[in-house]
Amino acid sequence: MAVVTDESTTALVFARWTLHGDGRLTGADSDIQLPPKEGHVLRLLLASGGTLMTKDRLLELAWSRGEVADESLTRCIYSLRKHLRADKGFIKTIYGKGYRFTCPVRAGNQPRAVVHVCPRCGQASNV
Template sequence: MQTAKGNVLLPVSRILLVEDDTHHCHLLETSLRQEGFDVIACLDGLEALNCARSMPAQARDTAFDLMILDRTLPRLNGLDVCRLLRQEGNYIPIVMMSEQADEHDKVIGLELGADEYLSKPFSNRILIARCRALLRYCQAIYQPKNPAKVLKFKDLALYLEECRATLSEQELQLSPKEFALLREFLQSRGRILSRDNLLERVWGDDYYGDTKTVDVHIRWLRQKLECDPSNPEYITTLRGFGYRLG
């Protein structure tokens, strides 16, 4: 979908909103639409999963650009929705909402594939700002400054123009943040990158979480890159300093 601004057509971001509280869902949907987003709302997890499956990320004209997902849902909870989508290779950016605000719960949500985690209550302005920041980030990932460049290390190759990666000529299924992390490591080959370095380069100034999310995403990358993730050959840990490629 596109909207006109002057004589220029601008793309409208399509959001899948999943919230079982009908009143809260209506308020969020109204706020998002007022900010120019196209919104489809679901009231339970199974409906949301089927909706996301029906509009896969590969179908660019109909795909959802972002999902706002409540953690506690009927039929299928938000954590399971997130886990199943990631297992199926659907890397739609996910902002998870939850009334559970302790660190352990946030880590679980992030480990299962959420890109952002908001603890209730929060203002609609904060939610919209986080959504916009995540959308900007994903747009930047898929519009590299040097689109013709291919980054390589051993049998690992990152194709910036096509936003894809291969290992031993086999396609890797990477989320936007995993792709960005791998790009940073390949561009900084041999250099130590601290968690703060990676947060700044990959998550940007709009991210207000803690550095644990870096460790979570590194763990995911290792599971996809390494024969033995507990004894990594690609992304190694230098305790007290950070991570390094090779």
């Protein structure tokens, strides 16, 4: 049985990067406080487990209040890729549909644990 951890304290690790619960993205030579929307979108992509996250789903989850243009999501993805620099290819565009995160993800507090991150809310649980 999986135990759900508090999203605000769960760090998600992929390649040389760590997304901390407070929205901070750290790497070998980087420590970036992501804006809230960028942090949320990145967490949702990490939570997807490599499956397609449609534009509509990302917009619904990250911008739940009111209407928002697709351009907001496009700018957010652009900024995330800019922060990831050489690793920007981890976020693949599936044209006309959405985005897919291509790098394996694990919980930072569990070095070898299998982690399941809910694609709906972004909460992580160890399996």
